[in-house]
Amino acid sequence: MNGDSKVSIGDLAMVAAAYGKTDADADWNQYKSADINHDKKVDIDDLAAVAAKILK
Ligand SMILES: [Ca+2]
Structure with missing residues (x-):
């Protein structure tokens, strides 16, 4: 996650930014x-x- 131990809206944004990536991608x-x-x-x-x- 993004470094702080809490799950935040920033984490959701990070996952959204990475959406569709797989281990076949060079990055x-x-x-x-x-x-x-x-x-x-x-x-x-x-x-x-x-x-x-x-949501928890
Ligand atoms: Ca997954």
């Missing part, structure tokens, strides 16, 4: 922290996971 290293469920791609599941944490 995956800078986006992989947005892969919340570690399935090597950033998709709706990751967005939903972050959104769920924000």
